[in-house]
Amino acid sequence: MRDIPFPARSIYHDHVFFHLAPRSLRAADKKRSSTLQSRLAARYRACFHARPDPSQHMANKDVTDPARMEKIVSLCKRRGFIFQAGEIYGGLNGCWDYGPLGAELKRNLKDYWWRKTVQERDDVLGMDGAILTMEQVLISSGHVGGFADPMCECPLTKQRLRADQVPASSPGVEYTFLGASDQTTGKTTDKTFTVLIPDEKQDKDRSAQKIALQYYRDLLGKGSAPKTLDNGWTVQPGPREGELYNPENGVLLSEPRMFELMLKANFGATGDQIAYLRPETAQSIFCQYKNVLDSNRVKLPFGIAQCGKSFRNEINPRNFTFRSREFEQMEIEYFCHPDDGLRLTDEWLEERLKFYGEIGIPREKLHILDIPDGERAFYSQKTYDIEYEFPFGIQELEGVAYRTDYDLGVHEKGAGKSLVYFDEETKEKFLPHVVEPSAGCDRTVLALICEAFDEETLTDEKGKEDIRTVLRFVPRMAPIKVGIFPLLKKNEDQVRICREIQKILQPWMTVFYDDGGALGRRYRRQDEVGTPFCVTVDFETLGEQGGELKNTVTVRHRDSMEQERLPISGLLAWLLERVR
RNA sequence: GCGGGCGUAGCUCAGUGGUAGAGCGCCACCUUGCCAAGGUGGAUGUCGUGAGUUCGAAUCUCAUCGCCCGCUCCA
Numbered sequence: 271m272r273d274i275p276f277p278a279r280s281i282y283h284d285h286v287f288f289h290l291a292p293r294s295l296r297a298a299d300k301k302r303s304s305t306l307q308s309r310l311a312a313r314y315r316a317c318f319h320a321r322p323d324p325s326q327h328m329a330n331k332d333v334t335d336p337a338r339m340e341k342i343v344s345l346c347k348r349r350g351f352i353f354q355a356g357e358i359y360g361g362l363n364g365c366w367d368y369g370p371l372g373a374e375l376k377r378n379l380k381d382y383w384w385r386k387t388v389q390e391r392d393d394v395l396g397m398d399g400a401i402l403t404m405e406q407v408l409i410s411s412g413h414v415g416g417f418a419d420p421m422c423e424c425p426l427t428k429q430r431l432r433a434d435q436v437p438a439s440s441p442g443v444e445y446t447f448l449g450a451s452d453q454t455t456g457k458t459t460d461k462t463f464t465v466l467i468p469d470e471k472q473d474k475d476r477s478a479q480k481i482a483l484q485y486y487r488d489l490l491g492k493g494s495a496p497k498t499l500d501n502g503w504t505v506q507p508g509p510r511e512g513e514l515y516n517p518e519n520g521v522l523l524s525e526p527r528m529f530e531l532m533l534k535a536n537f538g539a540t541g542d543q544i545a546y547l548r549p550e551t552a553q554s555i556f557c558q559y560k561n562v563l564d565s566n567r568v569k570l571p572f573g574i575a576q577c578g579k580s581f582r583n584e585i586n587p588r589n590f591t592f593r594s595r596e597f598e599q600m601e602i603e604y605f606c607h608p609d610d611g612l613r614l615t616d617e618w619l620e621e622r623l624k625f626y627g628e629i630g631i632p633r634e635k636l637h638i639l640d641i642p643d644g645e646r647a648f649y650s651q652k653t654y655d656i657e658y659e660f661p662f663g664i665q666e667l668e669g670v671a672y673r674t675d676y677d678l679g680v681h682e683k684g685a686g687k688s689l690v691y692f693d694e695e696t697k698e699k700f701l702p703h704v705v706e707p708s709a710g711c712d713r714t715v716l717a718l719i720c721e722a723f724d725e726e727t728l729t730d731e732k733g734k735e736d737i738r739t740v741l742r743f744v745p746r747m748a749p750i751k752v753g754i755f756p757l758l759k760k761n762e763d764q765v766r767i768c769r770e771i772q773k774i775l776q777p778w779m780t781v782f783y784d785d786g787g788a789l790g791r792r793y794r795r796q797d798e799v800g801t802p803f804c805v806t807v808d809f810e811t812l813g814e815q816g817g818e819l820k821n822t823v824t825v826r827h828r829d830s831m832e833q834e835r836l837p838i839s840g841l842l843a844w845l846l847e848r849v850r
Numbered sequence: 851g852c853g854g855g856c857g858u859a860g861c862u863c864a865g866u867g868g869u870a871g872a873g874c875g876c877c878a879c880c881u882u883g884c885c886a887a888g889g890u891g892g893a894u895g896u897c898g899u900g901a902g903u904u905c906g907a908a909u910c911u912c913a914u915c916g917c918c919c920g921c922u923c924c925a
Contacts, residue, residue: 336918336919340862340918344861344862345861347860347861348860348861348875354916354917357916359899359915361898361915361916361917362915362916363915363916363917411925412925413925421851421922421923423851423852423922427852427921430851430852430921430922430923431922531923531924531925532925549925550925582924582925584923584924585851585922585923585924586851586921586922586923586924588918588919593924647925728885736885736886736887738885738886755884757883757884758882758883786877787882787886788881788882788884788885788886788887789882789883789884789885790884790885790886791885791886791887792885792886793884793885793886794885794886795886797885806884808883808884809883824884826884826885831885833884833885
């Protein structure tokens with residue numbers, strides 16, 4: 271991908287930059303362009319006071335790279351990173367299993383996050399809450415009822431509209447059609463269709479018939495045969511009380527339906543007790559905030575971190591593991607004095623960006639959105655989205671949200687228990703505010719793979735070209751740290767020494783022994799799964815070429831393909847320094 | 851959930867009503883003294899699943915599951 275130079279601009283701190291590499295669009299897809307363009311334009315408005323003309327930077331740069339994504343998905347399956355859940359039964363939509371290498375990768379990410387956020391900080395404690403969640407908790411948080419918007423559907427355009435956002439219709443005449451038939455196929459329908467034609471419209475009967483025919487044409491099949499409106503129609507003044515009409519075409523919308531956004535679990539002897547699978551790990555933290563505080567002698571500001579599974583009934587899982595029904599979150603709820611909330615939100619953003627750098631996602635590939643007023647959740651005073659340039663588009667990895675005292679407030683009220691904090695020093699009593707850096711674990715794993723994936727063209731002495739597929743994980747994320755190979759598998763001494771080296775390294779890191787095929791091929795196999803180092807035991811190791819190189823091995827580097835000679839005795843220390 | 855496209859070996863795909871295929875990968879043996887594809891042999895499929903039409907279905911029809919694109923949604 272080519273990058274168009276663009277000035278980064280500081281918006282609130284000198285050290286935080288908005289990365290504005292404007293993404294452009296596939297010229298072939300105009301419809302898509304316009305949506306994306308408007309979305310991007312909105313982002314520019316959101317991020318800048320004085321904004322540059324986005325259109326200047328939109329050209330000639332593909333925002334998506336489906337071919338690259340296909341290769342990544344294929345590699346993931348072929349080498350055992352990620353499989354579709356229940357694949358042999360046809361697969362379960364929106365669910366994925368991590369294979370051997372994927373599990374290592376994900377574990378490395380979670381372990382590193384835990385180490386950095388919990389173990390190496392004095393002010394953050396860990397917890398691990400239950401997945402099954404009481405309905406009461408989620409009623410208080412607003413997940414039951416509150417966030418599930420009733421939606422209506424337009425039978426003509428199939429558009430979905432939020433019932434509470436449909437504007438009132440102006441007075442007119444409501445036509446109800448009672449059915450139609452197709453003269454050639456003989457197909458008929460008695461489905462009714464209702465449309466409101468506003469009073470100011472001329473020739474209402476014709477307008478109503480035209481739109482009804484459009485509806486029945488879609489229903490009966492798109493053949494060219496004329497359709498007839500059977501049974502005529504009825505007319506009454508509209509709009510009727512309590513009914514909603516599509517503002518664009520006047521069509522009567524379907525009854526509002528609630529969308530089930532959470533997954534339920536039934537249990538108890540007769541299965542009539544219900545609980546929800548948590549839609550986020552945050553709620554158990556809020557509910558246990560007081561217990562953690564009381565049992566650990568901590569003072570504000572402090573945080574509680576949790577990593578674990580959450581579940582959402584995604585309408586439309588998509589983009590490989592990016593949007594799944596079951597996913598893992600890495601969340602921190604950082605409790606603080608109300609005066610410190612905004613400052614800490616900025617500090618956490620910076621902290622989290624540092625983290626992404628440490629796991630191998632460069633700052634240039636991250637986009638930070640400062641979500642403007644009106645687009646944030648109503649309780650949030652500040653929200654940053656950290657987005658990554660996936661091959662399928664720029665998508666969110668993490669949100670850093672200043673949630674004020676909303677969460678503790680609703681649980682205090684819902685549970686009827688005081689969650690007020692008493693500051694010994696200032697003698698002040700208050701409900702703590704919360705800053706929440708909430709990261710998607712599976713998304714980050716996907717970002718790690720996407721970022722690491724590379725195809726390198728090598729040219730040998732004869733000028734022959736060869737493509738090397740390599741995953742350039744930073745060593746601390748790599749599923750396998752070291753490959754161990756005998757130069758010749760028939761040489762018993764080489765094999766024995768390899769096994770000895772394996773025993774030395776195994777307690778400290780993942781290693782992989784391989785003696786299959788030519789040595790170069792083994793190197794390439796490890797490149798493809800991102801193993802940063804390979805150790806080869808050869809004839810020098812055995813001391814056959816004079817004693818000088820005895821007990822040394824070749825260490826080969828994944829990225830440069832260069833080699834160096836190291837003594838076996840120093841191997842463990844040398845590797846530990848580089849893989850942690 | 852709606853509309854369009856698609857589903858054949860581990861992967862990428864060819865095969866449009868008449869014996870299930872190719873390349874790569876994989877396994878075994880040989881060869882190989884440090885960057886893949888040299889030799890010999892081998893395994894692999896209920897053609898996504900189920901029903902229907904047909905003497906006969908990977909191929910046609912319907913349903914279903916899944917994937918991709920677009921809408922919609924994303925606390």
